[in-house]
Amino acid sequence: MLETAAALISPPLPGTWPRFESPLRLGVMASGNGSNLEAIARSIQRDELHAEIRVVIYNNPGAGVAERAARLGLPAVLLNHRHYPSREALDSDIVHRLQAHGVDWVIMAGWMRCVTTVLIDAFAGQILNIHPSLLPSFPGLRAVEQALAAGVRVAGCTVHQVELAVDSGPVIMQAAVSVEPTDTAATLQARIQVQEHRIYPAAIALAAELT
Template identity: 55%
Template sequence: MPAFSDPSDHQAADQALLQPPLQNDSSAPSQPPLRLGVMASGNGSNFEALATAIEAGTLHAELVLLIVNNPGCGAVARAERLQIPHKVVDHRRWTIREELDQELVRTFQAASVDAVVMAGWMRIVTPVLIHAFADRLLNIHPSLLPSFRGLDAIGQALKAGVCISGCTVHLVSEELDAGPILAQAAVPVLDTDDHASLAERIHRQEHRLLPHAVQLAASRWTQG
């Protein structure tokens, strides 16, 4: 699977894990832009990373709609600044997860999205959403899966004492953080790291990795 290294620290430690980086699909411009829906719960930095890659021409896509579940979260401010349509679907209004996901499906389908990216969506999704966007629902997770699935993957890595961590973009399956892996990036875990410093290093790689993984997936869908 394609992977990126962390160029900022301990490059030699990364190299053993790496394969060649993703290349942009040269046929992409002949295809219409991928219509992307994005789901976010917090700051929205990965959402903006997608927008930045689109603006730079390295991701052949259009951000059609951002859905957030937390009113007033940072992702909303980014969407407003970038003039990208957004909607709040507050999970607190639904007591049944499947009903929340039905609303997500209705909203994304009304926007005619081709694929959905979970860019920091802090809710477990159900088969309702997964099957509606079968093989077109992507998630980014802050660990080198299959290690450290679930909540607080960064804390899990620190507790385990590993010397390498990273991030993974994968297709979403019914088993949590267990879908097919599209791409990964490795970063060193330093002796001086705490949760904040390791998270910052991983986030830098997420911002590089996610747009490339989406472009890779899009090229596969086009070829398929």
């Protein structure tokens, strides 16, 4: 039975996370505030996740993630999707930037654009995403609102490998969050986000260990 707010599903304790021969080279893609970027960066600083963030790519001018990246001392590149003739053209530029920074793992942290085979094929099996639901339930936009509308008693978040279909791909890790009778989309989203910050760094380590 779930305890009050949340239950974490099988995350390894930080002291047991794998140490790789060399740090994982991450490229983070984000469209908004970038709180998951900061959670990953702080985990690296605490020497929990054996990785380094080589570059942050964002697509919305003025997005909060740019300020977070600057505060964390991380290079950030704006690739405004509105300036590209197609999704493939945007993804081609993303691939070029990621490869130029020596990235081997692509971490989507609130990237609000559908990706194409251009990106997926370039980093096959090494692209991760986090989604605010217990997939396969409630894929796509407004997942928290979907959960509340469905009247579920448990919501949560999922880290998964990225495939072409939206919010598909093998699940790496999930965290469950109980839905309270008084919850709004905002209050439930806030509790889910706490769990996102807990599991995403651990899921990156686990995915790399399994690859």
